[in-house]
Amino acid sequence: NAGVTQTPKFQVLKTGQSMTLQCAQDMNHNSMYWYRQDPGMGLRLIYYSASEGTTDKGEVPNGYNVSRLNKREFSLRLESAAPSQTSVYFCASSESWFKNIQYFGAGTRLSVL
Amino acid sequence: AQKITQTQPGMFVQEKEAVTLDCTYDTSDPSYGLFWYKQPSSGEMIFLIYQGSYDQQNATEGRYSLNFQKARKSANLVISASQLGDSAMYFCAMREAGAIQGAQKLVFGQGTRLTINP
Numbered sequence: 001n002a003g004v005t006q007t008p009k010f011q012v013l014k015t016g017q018s019m020t021l022q023c024a025q026d027m028n029h030n031s032m033y034w035y036r037q038d039p040g041m042g043l044r045l046i047y048y049s050a051s052e053g054t055t056d057k058g059e060v061p062n063g064y065n066v067s068r069l070n071k072r073e074f075s076l077r078l079e080s081a082a083p084s085q086t087s088v089y090f091c092a093s094s095e096s097w098f099k100n101i102q103y104f105g106a107g108t109r110l111s112v113l
Numbered sequence: 114a115q116k117i118t119q120t121q122p123g124m125f126v127q128e129k130e131a132v133t134l135d136c137t138y139d140t141s142d143p144s145y146g147l148f149w150y151k152q153p154s155s156g157e158m159i160f161l162i163y164q165g166s167y168d169q170q171n172a173t174e175g176r177y178s179l180n181f182q183k184a185r186k187s188a189n190l191v192i193s194a195s196q197l198g199d200s201a202m203y204f205c206a207m208r209e210a211g212a213i214q215g216a217q218k219l220v221f222g223q224g225t226r227l228t229i230n231p
Contacts (some may be wrong), residue, residue, distance in 0.1 A: 031217070042117075042204050042221030043158075058218065090158060099146060099165070100208045100217035104158035 002026050006091050006105035013081045013112045021076040021108050023091030031094045032074035033102060034058075034066060036087040043090060049074055081112045116140065117207055117222035125228045126195050133180070134190040134225050136205035146208035147188040148219065149179065153201040161203075164188055192227075200229045 007022045025032065030051045035043040035058075045058030047066040055066050063085060065077045074093075078085060088109050092102040118137045126132045138147065149161040164172045164179045172179045180189040192199055205222040 033218075040223070042206075042223045043219075044221070045218055048218060088156065092158075094217070099163060100219070101148070101160055101163055102219060103160065104150075106157050109156075 004091055004093055004103055004105035006089075006108050008108060009106065010109050011111070013078075013110065015082060015112060017081050018077070018079050019081065020078075021089055021091075021110075022073070023075065023105060024073045025091075025093040025103075026072065027093060027095065027103065028071070029093035029095050029103075030071070031100070032068065033092040033094075034064070034074070034076045035090045035092065036060065036085075037090060037107075038087050046076065046089075081110075083112045086110060086112045116209075116220045117205055119205055119222035119225050121225045122223075123226045123228070125230060128197060128229050128231050129194055132192045132195050132199075132227065134192075134203050134205075134227065136188045136190065136222060138186050138188060138205075138207050140186075140207065140209065142209060146217075147179070147181070148206040148208070149177070149188075149190045150204045150206060150221075151201045152204065152224070158204075162190070195229050197229050197231060200227060202226050 004025045033048040034046040037043045044060050049055045049068040052071045067075045088107045090107050091105045094100045094102045145166045147164045151159045162174045162177045164181045176193045178191045202224045204224045206219045208217050
């Protein structure tokens with residue numbers, strides 16, 4: 001019962017470094033999402049993918065890129081990390097386009113110094 | 114414009130009491146969905162309950178129910194017989210259509226921190 005798996009769980013970067021956050025789901029979901037959560041706030045959508053081969057911007061896409069590698073995997077890349085990208089990142093997937101009940105991974109806590 | 118409003122930053126409730134967490138929303142789309150998620154101190158996001166805009170009855174899932182008042186655009190979460198393990202952040206979210214056909218994005222409120230006292 002893995003569900004949505006995110007790696008790594010924790011990461012510390014220096015300003016300007018790059019990294020890729022990995023996400024994989026084993027529920028055969030079509031849609032996948034990346035959110036960020038800043039202290040004391042709700043989640044904000046960065047990018048999403050309705051199906052393999054499609055991606056689109058969410059509310060806060062600047063500074064990020066995504067790749068939907070296949071139906072299972074959706075990665076988030078920070079090309080040149082900035083302190084403003086210090087946050088907790090969540091990946092989610094959903095089973096149908098109608099109800100869109102999204103199931104979340106455990107999160108990646110990222111600090112950019 | 115803010116689309117989901119949770120007006121209670123924090124709530125304190127005695128164990129075994131019922132608790133209502135408020136959520137109001139704003140949308141012009143006749144078809145939408147409303148969700149509640151729980152985030153315990155460990156950080157994961159746990160889906161609790163869903164209400165569709167065309168659903169005739171209020172949703173229920175065990176001790177959770179959703180008090181859906183469409184005309185008032187409110188979707189309050191009711192937890193009956195609260196337990197110590199209910200202490201967590203609770204987020205209300207709304208589904209809105211995405212730019213890609215079939216894509217459905219969630220917009221989250223800022224959350225309510227619920228503390229259950231023994």
